[in-house]
Amino acid sequence: MDDDSLSKVSDEQLARVASSDHAAFAELYRRHLSRIYRYVLARVGSVHDAQDLTAQTFEALLHSIGSYRGTGSFAAWLTVIARNIVANYYRSRRSELSLDELLDTPAALPSTDEIVSHRLQLASVLSAIKNLSLEHVEVLSLRIFGQLSTTETALIMARSEAAVKMLLHRALRDLKKQVGVNVVEEVE
């Protein structure tokens, strides 16, 4: 597959040949790196850990891309790999740190210039996400940060689409409230 034609090919078609076609794998990496990184960052709240887990996700993808059957959404399939890696991360962390320590871990900030202007807002969002219920964190991470559709999010969370819409609505309402609380606390 030549590089020019890759942009017109769907994720699913690329994924079916990516185990033997390096250009197809590279195209998938280019398309999904930012999306997966954002999803993981929303889940763990630390840039360093987000980078580490994103790297693990793509390394796992490299080894398992041959097992993709092409029946469902590739974006959702890849996000499930990232989700499992995040789950393993929390499982191993739980044995190392107490919950209090986990909640007190400060969220590191990205160092790129583009993000500096959003610094306070991003810090408060990442901090506020930690105070939400797991389902709300999940729906925000998948739907907003991970840029998945309602159908894909419903599939991953094993919920109906109507339930996902309702969860998103409530999660955003709670997050808004939490961000407001954090901003008030910072001002005080």
Next chain:
Amino acid sequence: MMNDDFHSADNLDAFVDAYRHDPTVPPPPESQFAADLIDLTGTLEPDPDFAAQLAQRLHIQPGHLTPDRRSMNGKLSHEEHLMLMPKPVQQPPTRIPWTLAAALVAVLSAIFQAAGGYLIVLVCWPRVREKPGK
């Protein structure tokens, strides 16, 4: 009340999809926070050095990471710029060094000289041996 919640959830969900495809869509007041959050997530790009190192670990060749012109408005990111930079390739030698050529000529001429001498001996030796018998 419950119906209102479902209706709001439906509208919000539709707005998220619409805004993601076209960020110029004006958000209704109740979706303003969702729009702000989507804008914020849009700024969260992985560090270019991290992206380049990970690509290397995944054996992705720099030439395979073609930039997405639609999303970049024709500009290359720092990461892609680094990845698209041609790496110095060691060219195979195409010219024989002079010393090697001279040595080759010397060896070949020595072989020809030896072969010529051997031919002379081969031609002349029977005649030389015949003389005593005459």
